[in-house]
Amino acid sequence: xxxxxxxxxxxxxxxxxxxxxxxxxxxxxxxxxxxxxxxxxxxxxxxxxxxxxxxxxxxxxxxxxxxxxxxxxxxxxxxxxxxxxxxxxxxxxxxxxxxxxxxxxxxxxxx
Amino acid sequence: xxxxxxxxxxxxxxxxxxxxxxxxxxxxxxxxxxxxxxxxxxxxxxxxxxxxxxxxxxxxxxxxxxxxxxxxxxxxxxxxxxxxxxxxxxxxxxxxxxxxxxxxxxxxxxxxxx
Numbered sequence: 458x459x460x461x462x463x464x465x466x467x468x469x470x471x472x473x474x475x476x477x478x479x480x481x482x483x484x485x486x487x488x489x490x491x492x493x494x495x496x497x498x499x500x501x502x503x504x505x506x507x508x509x510x511x512x513x514x515x516x517x518x519x520x521x522x523x524x525x526x527x528x529x530x531x532x533x534x535x536x537x538x539x540x541x542x543x544x545x546x547x548x549x550x551x552x553x554x555x556x557x558x559x560x561x562x563x564x565x566x567x568x
Numbered sequence: 569x570x571x572x573x574x575x576x577x578x579x580x581x582x583x584x585x586x587x588x589x590x591x592x593x594x595x596x597x598x599x600x601x602x603x604x605x606x607x608x609x610x611x612x613x614x615x616x617x618x619x620x621x622x623x624x625x626x627x628x629x630x631x632x633x634x635x636x637x638x639x640x641x642x643x644x645x646x647x648x649x650x651x652x653x654x655x656x657x658x659x660x661x662x663x664x665x666x667x668x669x670x671x672x673x674x675x676x677x678x679x680x681x682x
Contacts, residue, residue, distance in 0.1 A: 461610075491670055500658065500675040546610070555601050555626060556660075556671055560610040 459484045463547055463559035470537055471567050478532040478562045480547030485525045488550040492521050492532050495544045495561070504545075505532070537566045571595045574659050574674035582682050587646040589677050591659030600642035601660040601671070602626075602634060604653075611658065617642055649681045 460483045470476055480490070489508050493501040505514045505521040507530065513522040520533040534541060544563045548556035575590045591600065599618050603611040603626075613626030615634040623634055631653060633645045646653055659674045 493673075498678070501673040503670040503672070506670045548611075550671075555603075555613045555616050556611075558603075558610040558612075560608060 459487075459549060459551055459557045461547060461549055461557055461559040463545075463562050465562060466560065467563045467565075469565045469567065472538060474537050474566075475533070475535050476537055476564070478534070478545050478547075478564070480530040480532070480559055482528045482530075482549050482557075484551070485528050486551065487525065488552060490521075490523055490530050491548045491550065491556065492519075492530075493546040493548065495546060497544075501546065534564075537564075539566050539568045542566050572659060572661055572672050572674040574657075574677050576677060577675065578678045580680045580682065581649055583650055585649050587649050587679065589644045589657055589659075589679070591642045591644070591674060593640050593659075593661045593672075595661055595663070595672060596639075597661035597663045597672070598639060599662045600636065601662075602632075602642070602644045603658045603660065604628065604655040605658060605676075606655050614644065614657075651681045654679060654681045 462481045464479045487509055491506045492504045494504050495501050507514050507521055507523040518535040523530045542565050544561045546561045547559045550556055572593045601616040602614040605611045612628050614632050615626050616624050617636045620636050635643045657677045660671045662671045
């Protein structure tokens, strides 16, 4: 059974720092991996999707990498801002069906 | 207007009541999903549907049922609500033709069972 783990569970950093969020999964036979952002009490916003054949994806200050063989993905946030404060969720898609989520990393960026 | 719309956004009800959560989408996707989110547990899959006549159980389907009335609509029912079904419920859609594309989520329904 696929399991997705996110470390750390919570992270606090001062504004301007570069940071890395980690996601690991136990079964490397994935279709793709998706990173989401969730603000308190809100829905999920898709940030980046990495296909199984890709190594990384970039969008603005965000860069996500994927190493299928080791079962790891990282989300790199450059020059963090208070507006980046949210919970970040990692999810893997197996066989093109439903997503399997990690429990998330709650990020707080102080000004 | 939102592509994936969930109603109601918030609901408080009593144990034993029947509850229906609605989801509609304008994205033209054929796949639809229901997840629940509990604090500290992440999102877990309840049911999913790949077409109007297709219904599949997810990880935590006990106590729930679904109906896919049309391609654009997927409803989730709690036949006799119990307090441990208090959670944030999300509907999501994806496209079979481009199955390696992101899932799109609604804004969620916050359900409280007293």
